[in-house]
Amino acid sequence: QVHLEESGGGLVQAGGSLRLSCVLSGGTFSRYAMGWSRQAPGKDRELVASITWNSDRTRYAESVKGRFTISRDNAKSTVYLQMNNLKPEESAVYYCAAGATGGLVVSTNGMDYWGKGTLVTVSS
Numbered sequence: 001q002v003h004l005e006e007s008g009g010g011l012v013q014a015g016g017s018l019r020l021s022c023v024l025s026g027g028t029f030s031r032y033a034m035g036w037s038r039q040a041p042g043k044d045r046e047l048v049a050s051i052t053w054n055s056d057r058t059r060y061a062e063s064v065k066g067r068f069t070i071s072r073d074n075a076k077s078t079v080y081l082q083m084n085n086l087k088p089e090e091s092a093v094y095y096c097a098a099g100a101t102g103g104l105v106v107s108t109n110g111m112d113y114w115g116k117g118t119l120v121t122v123s124s
Contacts, residue, residue: 012086023077091120
């Protein structure tokens with residue numbers, strides 16, 4: 001059974017940076033598309049970044065373009081999200097997700113497996 005475990009969340013000041021990591025176990029990582037979503041209290045879960053199985057394509061929500069970078073290391077079964085210039089309104093639980101098709105995922109509906117999330121708090 002596929003298991004995803006996130007790490008790297010925490011408290012950061014506005015304008016600061018964090019790097020999230022997510023390790024996949026119980027499956028062949030290189031077969032999955034991967035992504036990061038976030039959900040703030042009272043809001044819907046939003047897919048902020050996704051990447052294909054071989055890293056040939058990435059996709060970002062408009063609100064994070066130019067500040068967030070998704071990457072993966074298939075040898076380490078790990079996907080990363082580098083977040084720069086963070087804003088207080090981006091405080092949320094960030095979830096790692098895997099899509100079984102391997103292709104570019106454009107919405108949360110395209111993901112098949114989810115981690116439990118890691119909390120990111122951006123102070124003003």
